[in-house]
Amino acid sequence: MTTESVLSYKNASKSYGAAQALRNVDLDIRRGEIFGFIGPDGAGKTTMMRMALGIINPDGGECRLLGQLNRRRARARAGYVPQLFSLYQNMSVMENINLFGSLYGKAAAEVTERAEFILSRVGLWGFRDRFAGRLSGGMKQKLALAIGLLNTPEILLLDEPTTGVDPVARREFWALLYQFNHEGLTIVVSTPYMDEAELCTRKLFLNRGKILDVGTTAELISRYEYRLLSLETAAKGVGAWLRGRPHIVDENMFGSKYHIVTDDLQGARESIAAAFAEHGAALPPMRDIGAGLEDLFVSFAGRED
Template identity: 45%
Template sequence: MGGAPRPRPARRGHDRGGRGAGSRIHARALVKRFGTHAALRGVDLDVERGELFALIGPDGAGKTTFFRLVAGVIRPTSGTVERTTAVPFGLVPQRFSLYEDLTVDENLALRARLYSVPEAQARERATDLLARVGLSRFGSRLGGALSGGMKQKLALVAALLTRPDLLLLDEPTTGVDPVSRREFWLVLNELHHQGLTIVVSTPYMDEAEYATRIGFLDGGRLLAVGSREEVVGTYDRALVEVLSSDRPAVRARLSRLVSVDDISLFGARLHVRGAEGAPAARLLEEVRSALSGVVGDEAVRPIAPSLEDVFVLAGEEEAT
């Protein structure tokens, strides 16, 4: 992918690889406390030049705290975090931070002046970037009159005006409609393939599919790091999928099985996780037997884990 380095294997706990010459972000034993609350608890992570790195986790996992530390907005309680960039980095915060009483064009002109981008260059870059994100027709619209997706696209354009070599995006698509989410990620992928290093946080598992590497953050701890395939490869449980319209009845029957550790809802399907050490063949046989007369054998099948399956298990293991 666009000259991106080979990802390190997925690791439980921390990314403990040594710092590479191309590291854009280098964090070691990173801790941040707010009073008695530990927002980050010993995070080790390297983000390499040219990566599209996705930091995934639920609300309160510590994602925004990590971004604020990388950006230098706050200082760590202990540990270190270094950012290596030749030019100012770009930042798209979770909340719209541009001026709602200025137009799109006025916001970008102001940003260019603040960062000493020559006026002619700023106009040329703004024209190109607005075209990329589909905002060319909205130059005279006030920032406050933009939709949520359009606001995030404008924030992205503003962050790119300085031609950064590192782009940080903190949950840029939260609350954005599905079409705008997809369009936003298409732009990020294009930027990544042009060589820009991108670090983006998201609570959406499907967005992680776009990333070169993924980090699972929960409770302030980095639980796994690697490519999608490597992270999924850490999953060591048998997994069975059940398709049924009577999911409460299915759940009630399966919850009695000793070989079943967890039952999660995925749309119209249930993912049935085997207990630690339970063989896949035995789990499949016992689930089919327990559901005899409720669903046919064809509605019960073994499956490979999704990222969400991996994340749920990692979070549970961390909590115990």
């Protein structure tokens, strides 16, 4: 992986009326990365994608795609997979490919040759005559991926491409992304799934239009300022019992366990023991654990600024 920047934002801001979607964003994405945009709904992820492609322009600052301020021109060397499946449901897989190939200005023979290669890679060549509307959710996303790769891009942007897709199809989709990345394709993806975020070379946390942190998983976790206790209990209302007690910064449920965020492990243990004693409940085992990306996501998503 080189240090060449293929997508950059310099003090970029964007507002929609009174709502500020991006606030002074600075970011450089390097060639060869799989870069992840992470943040809650409304954080600004789609705005960053649309700005990268030249669909919208910043109100202040700048954004460059493949080194160009004219991102619409640079888009000829970029691919895009939108959040919602937006291909033609009453057209076959191949008819969709031919339509988008013509929009890219490619000759019919060139489209056919590229289509066979890409559809074979994503496992859809045998379904080329099936209506897009009759494909499964995972197959629809593979078709959207094939369309995004039709012009042999240098960078591919994907906006929450696997939302609503079953876990097996998500794994297959990401296996394809890794294959194309290993062949030199730079990938930028927004995702609500932390297991997918783990697969990204680097990632950023975005909330309320502001980048809160950028780095590898190890770098992000190393900057997490709190400690965590894992607490597994069947008792009801534990979150309310602990809320506001000394050294309990936050409490979040992960499956059957609580992750207790604390600024002092021993102080938190004492607060937890006191809460359970007050409610006549047996004190469950407590375990000191390391933070994960989900813990960081919850922490960042809860910040007002």
